[in-house]
Amino acid sequence: MRTVRATRYVTPFREGGSLPGLVEADDDGLYVVKFRGAAQGPRALVAEIIAGELARAIGLPVPEIVLVDIDPALADDEPDPWVRELLAASPGLNVGLDFLPGSLTYSPMADSQADPAFSADVVWFDSLVTNSDRSPRNPNILTWHRRLYLIDHGASLYVHHTWHDPDAHAERPLPTLPDHVLLPRAGSIADAHARLAPRATADVIASVVDMAPDAFLAADGHVGGPEGQRAAYRRYLERRRSAQAQLSDDVDRSRHAD
Numbered sequence: 001m002r003t004v005r006a007t008r009y010v011t012p013f014r015e016g017g018s019l020p021g022l023v024e025a026d027d028d029g030l031y032v033v034k035f036r037g038a039a040q041g042p043r044a045l046v047a048e049i050i051a052g053e054l055a056r057a058i059g060l061p062v063p064e065i066v067l068v069d070i071d072p073a074l075a076d077d078e079p080d081p082w083v084r085e086l087l088a089a090s091p092g093l094n095v096g097l098d099f100l101p102g103s104l105t106y107s108p109m110a111d112s113q114a115d116p117a118f119s120a121d122v123v124w125f126d127s128l129v130t131n132s133d134r135s136p137r138n139p140n141i142l143t144w145h146r147r148l149y150l151i152d153h154g155a156s157l158y159v160h161h162t163w164h165d166p167d168a169h170a171e172r173p174l175p176t177l178p179d180h181v182l183l184p185r186a187g188s189i190a191d192a193h194a195r196l197a198p199r200a201t202a203d204v205i206a207s208v209v210d211m212a213p214d215a216f217l218a219a220d221g222h223v224g225g226p227e228g229q230r231a232a233y234r235r236y237l238e239r240r241r242s243a244q245a246q247l248s249d250d251v252d253r254s255r256h257a258d
């Protein structure tokens with residue numbers, strides 16, 4: 001994963017609950033930055049990295065994710081006090097998504113790009129990483145140059161807010177899955193499992209978990225320091241990947257029962 005240095009805070013994204021901002025970096029790129037100092041805290045940034053890179057690794061389209069190094073002095077010229085506060089609370093590494101200029105939020109009514117196999121793949125993936133943020137009201141899918149891109153994985157892997165009985169958690173269905181924006185278009189989720197589970201190998205899981213920097217993995221009462229947390233994420237995702245066989249069948253069965 002690349003690291004870039006922020007050179008300018010351009011503008012806030014008013015619609016984002018986590019106060020993301022458009023930031024220019026020293027590679028002349030523009031990035032949608034999620035700040036470490038936002039209310040969601042550093043675990044949301046870990047989720048952006050692990051879930052976003054896992055999506056990419058199994059073949060789903062996600063804008064490039066980078067680490068963005070922020071110098072708090074960037075805040076000095078900011079007129080908005082809340083932007084100054086956010087930047088001051090986010091020194092060092094933060095997470096940026098390559099900005100897709102002119103992209104539009106996916107609309108289930110207006111867009112036809114989501115074919116049944118792709119839709120099933122996204123449903124399967126969101127179940128794997130326990131991502132609830134893909135509802136019709138808040139799809140977190142962008143259309144750009146006639147392709148769909150998945151964004152905003154900060155609410156995934158929510159087991160990490162408590163690490164309470166993660167083995168049992170990994171077996172449970174995602175409660176919000178029936179409300180998934182792509183479920184009505186999705187083909188068989190069991191077929192998606194057959195396509196994608198073989199790509200989410202233990203090695204792939206380990207490689208995406210390793211991308212989360214120590215700076216976001218402050219000691220946790222239950223699972224310890226950065227290495228303990230990486231081990232917990234690996235174990236959770238491997239167990240969930242296995243559980244997805246049954247979970248996918250159950251989703252298909254419940255839809256056909258309707």
Ligand SMILES: Nc1ncnc2c1ncn2[C@@H]1O[C@H](COP(=O)(O)OP(=O)(O)OP(=O)(O)O)[C@@H](O)[C@H]1O
Pocket residue numbers: 013015016017018019020032063097098099100101103105133138140142151152153154
């Ligand atoms: N890579 C990108 N390119 C262009 N626009 C983007 C990109 N990432 C995010 N956006 C825009 O910024 C908005 C907020 O981003 P995002 O959904 O990641 O933040 P959030 O704070 O987690 O949002 P929320 O909690 O409201 O879902 C998106 O809805 C989208 O309109």
Ligand SMILES: [Mg+2]
Pocket residue numbers: 016133138140152
């Ligand atoms: Mg969002």
